[in-house]
Amino acid sequence: MPQPSWREVMFSIKTFGAAVLALYIAFALDLTQPSWAMLTAFVVAQPIAGMVVAKSLFRVTGTVVGATAALALVGAFAQAPSLFLLALALWIGACTFTSVLLRDAPASYGAMLSGYTAAIVGIPAALAPETAFDYAVGRCIEITLGIACATLVSQIVFPKRAGEALKASVDATLTASVQWLGDVLRGESGEEKALADQRRMVADTIGLDALRVFASFDTPSVRAAGDAVRHLQGQLLTLLSLLVSINDRLELLRSHATGKQDMVQDLLDRSAALLDRPDPLAPDAEMDRQIRRLQEETAARMPSFGDMVRDHETILVRNILLRLSDALGTWQRLLDLRAAILSGRRIAIPEEAPSTARYRDVVLALVAGATSTGAVLLTAAFWIASGWTHGSSAVIFSGVICSILAALDEPAAAAANFLRMTILSAVIAAFYMFAVLPMIDGFASLVMVLLPFYLPFGILLGLPGIGIRVTPLGLNLVALLGLTNTPTQPDLASFINSSSALIVGIGAGILMFRLFRPLGVEWTIRRVRGGVLRDLERLAGPDANVSRTRFASRMFDRINALFARLDIAQPDQRATMRSALAALRIGFNIMTLKAVRGDLTHDAARAVDRVLAALTRHFGRLAAGQPVSEPLGEIDDAVALLLERPTGPADETLTALVAIGSALHRHADLFGQARTAPVPSVLRKEAVPA
Template sequence: MLKSILTLRPTTSDWIFSLKTFGASILALYIALMFDLDRPVWAMATVYIVAHPLSGVLGSKAIYRVLGTVFGAIAAVVLVPNLVNAPVLLSMALALWVGGCLFLSRLDRTPRSYVFMLAGYTAAIVGFPCVTDPGNVFATAIARCQEISLGIVCATLVSHIILPRHIGPVIATRVDGWMADIAKLAAQSFDPASDGDAIQNDRARIAADLGELHGLALHLGYEKSRFAGRTRQLQALQSAMAALLPVFYAIYDRLTALKAQTGAVPDALSALLGRISDFILAQHHDPKQTADLHRDITAYAKTLGGGDDWAALLQLNLCDRLHRLLDFHEDCHALWAGIRAGDVPDDVIDRWQESGGDRALHRDYGVAFRCGLTAFIATMMVCGFWMMSAWPNGATAAMMAAVGASLMSFLDNPVPALKGFIRYTAMAVGVVLIYSLVILPGIDGFPLLAMVFAPYFILLGVLITSPQTYGFALAMLVNVVMILNVGTAYSSNVAGVIGGGIASLAGFGVAAIVTAFIRVMPVDRHIRRLVRANWRDIAAIGKGKLKLGRMIMIRRLLDRQGLILPRLAMAPEHHETFLRVMPEVSIASVLYDLQRLRMVAEPALATKLDRLLANIAQHFEARLDDFTRAPDAVILRDVDHILRDVMGMPKGAAREKLLIPLVALRRTLSKDDAPDLGRYHEPTARNGQNGIMPVALIGETA
C-alpha cells in the first residue's frame, strides 16, 4: 500500500475533489452539532462513504443510501421490540435480514444493489446497540436516518454546486473510444491473416467495457449534464454495439475458412470488404452510403449462384453477416448521433431497448446465496459469543461482522480486502488515540476543530480518487470519524476507544474467517460456473424452453465472456476454454434460427431439425457433468446430412434461409474440414436404437 501511495500523482481535479469532500463533511458535522443530533459523526462519515468525483455517481449513491437506510431502520424497529425477550431469535432474525438483503444485492448487478446491501447492515447497526435498551430503537432509527440524510444532502449539494464533474462527458469519451475500437476490430476481422487470439481478446475486452456502460448510464438521471435522462438510449446503444461482436467473429471465421478452402479470398470480395472497412473506419453516419454497400453485397451474393459448393456457401453466409454488420453499425451511429443531438429515432430505440435491460446480465444465484450465508453465519457467531460472554462491546462486534461480510462481497475473494480493512482499522485506532490524547484537549471551538482535521482528511481524501488506494483511504477516514465520535463537548474515553476498536477488529476478523471457509472459491471454479451457465442456456434454447428474446440471450452470453476475461490472468490454463465462448454465442444464435425455421420446414426436414436440436441440447447438458467431454462426430455428420438435403431444395429464399444458419453451425462444429455435399443416403440403422443419437456430441469447438 505504501508503494501505491508513494507512486500516486494526484491531479488538480483530485485535490479539488478532496477539498470539496472535506468541506461537505465539515458542513455536515457543524449542522449536526448545532442541532445537537445524537451521533453527529454518522453525518460526517456518510459524506466520505458516498463521495465520488463524478456528481451523477454521487447523486445515485446518495439516493440509494437513503432508501437502504430507511428500509434497514424500519426492519430494526419492527424486529427489536418484538423479539428482544428472545435474544437467540432476535439475533437470528437480524442475521437473516442481513443475509437475505445481501443475497438480493448480489443478484442485482446495477448500482441499485447498494439499496439492498445497505438495508441489510443498517438493520444491524441500528438494532444490535438497542438490544439492551429496546425502547430506544425508534429514536436510534430516526437519528440514523436524519444524520445519514444530512450527510447525503451536504455531499450532494457541494458536489453539484461547486465545480461539478458530470458523468455524461466521461461516458461520451468512452463511447467514442469504443466506437474507435469497433472500427479497429472491423479492419482486423476483414483480414483472414490477422491473429485470431488477439482478435478474440479484443472482442472480449470490448464486451467487458460495454458491461461497464450499463451501470454508468444509470447514473445519468442524477445529474444535469447534456446527457441527463439518456439512460434508456445509452443502454440501447450498448446492446447494438454488443451485437456487433459475434458478427465480427462470424466474418473473420468465414474468411479464414474461405482462404483455407480456396487458397485466397476472391478479388471482388476483397474489394467489397475494403469499401466496407473504409466506411466503418471513417466513423460517420451516412445512410446513403450504407444503402449503397447493401446493394453491393446483394449484387455479389447473386454471383454465387445460390451456393453450389462449400466455398460458395461460405461466401453466401458471409454476405448475410455483412448485411447484419451494416445494419447494426448503422443503428450504433444513429443512436449515438441522436443521443448527442438529443433526438434519437424511436424505431431504433425500440429495436434494442429490450436487450439493453437488466435481464441481459448474468446472475449467479449460487454465489449470491453463499454471500448471504456468509453474512448470516458471521453475524450469528459473534452474537453467540456476545450472549455467552456478556461482552460489553458485543453489539459493536456484531455490527462490524455484518458490515464486513457485506462490504467486500462483490469480490471473488474478499479475504485479502478484509484483512487489509482490519489492518487499517487498527491503524485508525492509533490515529484516534493521537487526536483524543494529544490534539483535541487543546481545541476550543469548531473552527479550530476543522483546522486540525483538515491536513489529515484532505490528504486522505486525495487517495479516494485512486482505485489502488481507495480501500485504505476510506477505512482510515471512516473509522477515525466513527471511533473518535466527536460530540458537542470533548470527552476522553481511552478505554471506550480501545474497547470499540477491538470489537470492530473482532467483527471484521470473524467475517474474514467465515468468508474464507464459505464464500471464497478458486478462480478456476468461477470460470467453470460461467461456462456452465452458458451451456445450460444453450441447452434450453435447443429444447425450445428458453423464453428470452434472441438478443437478450446473446447479450447475456457476451456478458459472461466479459466476466471471464479479467479472471484469465489468474487462471491461464483456461485460455482454451475462453476461446470457445464466442463460438457458443454463434451456436445460440443458430439454434434460435433453426427453432424458427423448423416451424415452416417440410415434415421430413423438420423431424431431422428436431433431432439435431434435441441432441445439441443433450450434449450441452452432458457437459455440465463432464467439463472436458470428448468430441463425437455423430452430430457433425447429421448436420452434413441436413445440409445435403437443403442443397437439393429448389433455389430461392427458403433454401437460403436454411443454408445460412446451417453453414454457421457447421463451421462452429468443425474448423478443420469441409462437408461432403454429395447426395445423402440415410443409414439403415443408427446404433440400433431407431435413429437415436448417443449423448456425446460436438466437443472442443463448441
C-alpha cells in the same frame, strides 16, 4: 500506482468539504452521533454527480428499510435476545443474498444497506428498547444529513456530469469499434490484440448501462434522448457479435478455403477503406451512399443455394458477406443514435428499446447470504459466551464486512486488507484522540487538524484501483474518533475495546469467507462458464422464448465477467475467451434454426429438431460436468438432407448449421470435441464432390 491529477485533488477537496459541512450541521443540531453524518458523506462520495445522486437515493432507501426492520425485530424479540440475534442474522443474510443476486449498482447497494443498517440500528436499540425509536430516527437523520451534504456539494461545486462521461464513453467505444472492424476486414487483427480489443469493448458496452442510469439523474439532454442510449447499446452488442462472426469465418476461409478468398477480399478492402477516415464518427452523407452501394453489391455477389450445393466452400463466402452487410448497416444506425444522444433529441425508432439482461448467479448469492448469516451468528455466540460489553460492536461489524465484500471473487483477501487498514486507522485514531484532540478547541481547529489526513485520503479515494483499498482507513478513523458535542476525556480502555471489537468482527468475516469461499476466482470462472453452457442449453430447448438482443445482452454480461477474470497471456485462458465469444454466435444460429423451422418440409424440420435436441443434451451434459453426447452427427445428417433435397429457406438453414458445427469443432475446450477434424464434414475437401 496511477499519478493523481487535478481532478483527484478537486474530488478530495469537495469530499472533505461535504463531510465537514455535514459534521458542522450535525453539531449545530446537537445530534447524538455527528460522526455518522461525516462518515456517510465519505461513503457516498463519487467523482460523478449522477453517481452520487443514485447512490444517495438507494442509501436513503436502504437505511429507512433497515431501520424499520430493526424496529420490527426489536419489537418482536425484545424479551428473547437469542431469537433477536437469530432473526437479525437471517435478515442480514437475506439482504446479502438479494444484493449479490441483483448485481446491478445502485439497486444492489440498497439491498446491502438494508441488511447491515438493521444491525447498526437494531443491536443498540435492543440493548435499550425504550429508546429504540429515537435511536433509529437519530441514525436516519444523521445518515440523511451526510447524504444531503455530499449530494449538494457534488451538484454545485465544479460538478462532473454523468452525461458528459456517458457521451465520452460512447465516442470512445464507437471509435474502438470502427478501428477493430477495420482491422478485422483487413486481416490485421492479431490474436492477443483482438482479444484485448474485445475485452475492452465488451466492458465498455456493458458499462454504458450504468452510465445511462447515472446520467438520467444529472443530464437533461440524456433524459430527452429517451431510449436512444439503450438502442445504441443494443446495436453495439449486435456489432460486436458480427465482428466475432466475421473474424471467425475469415480465419476458417483463409485456412480451409483459400481459393474462395478472392470472392470477398475486394469488398472487405473497400469497406475497410470507407471506414478509415480522420474522424470516423462525423456525419457524412457520401459515406452513407457508399455503404448502401456496398450493401447492394454484396447482395448481388451472394452465393445462391445452387452455388452452395455445387461448391460447399461457398457456404463460408455467403456467411461472411451476410455478416459484412449487417455490420455496415449496424454502423450506420450507431452513428444516427450517437447524433441523437449528443443533441438530446428523440428519434423515431420502429422497434422497442432492448432491455439489458444481466445474468443472476443464485448459488453465489446463496453462499454469500449464508456467509453473512454465519458470521453474525458466530460473533453473537462469542458475545453471549464471553459477556464482553463491546461484543455488540463485533456483531455489527461482522455483518457489515460480510455484506459489503460478499460479491467479490476473493472476499477473504479483501477482508484481510480491510483488517490491515482498520489496524492502521486505530493507530492513527489513537494519535488523534490522545495527542491531538485534547490540544484543540473549537470546530475550526478540528477541521484544521483533520485536513492533513483527509486531503491525501480523498486523493487516493478518487484513484481507480486504489480508492477501494484505502476506503476502510478513512471511514474507520471517523468511526473510532466518535466525534460528539459532549466534551469527554479520552478513555484508553474504552478505545482499545472499541478497536478490538472492529478487529474481532472483521476476523469473523475472514474466517467465514475462508470456510464458505475457499476457491477464489477459479470457482467464479467455472460458474460463469457453466452459465454460458446452460444459456445455450435453454436456448436450444423447446420452451425457449427470448429475443435476440436480450440473449446477446445476457451472454455479453457473462463474457464480460469472464474477460475481467482471465489472463490474455495464458494460452488456455485465451482459448476460453475465444470460446465464450463463439458461444454468442452459436446462440444466434440456434435462433435462426428455430425461426426458419416452420417453413421447412416435414423431413427437414425433423432433422433440425434432432439437431436442436442433440445440442440441448450436449450443452446440458457439459454444464453438469457429465460425459458429452456429440451433436455433430446430427448436424452432418441435417446438412446432407438439405443438400440432397433443398426446400424453403434451405440457404439460411444450411448456413446456420455449418456455423454451429464450425464453432463446436474450433472451440473444443469449452464445447467438447469427439472428432479430430478441424472443420465440419461438409467443409472438408474429401467431402466436397468433384
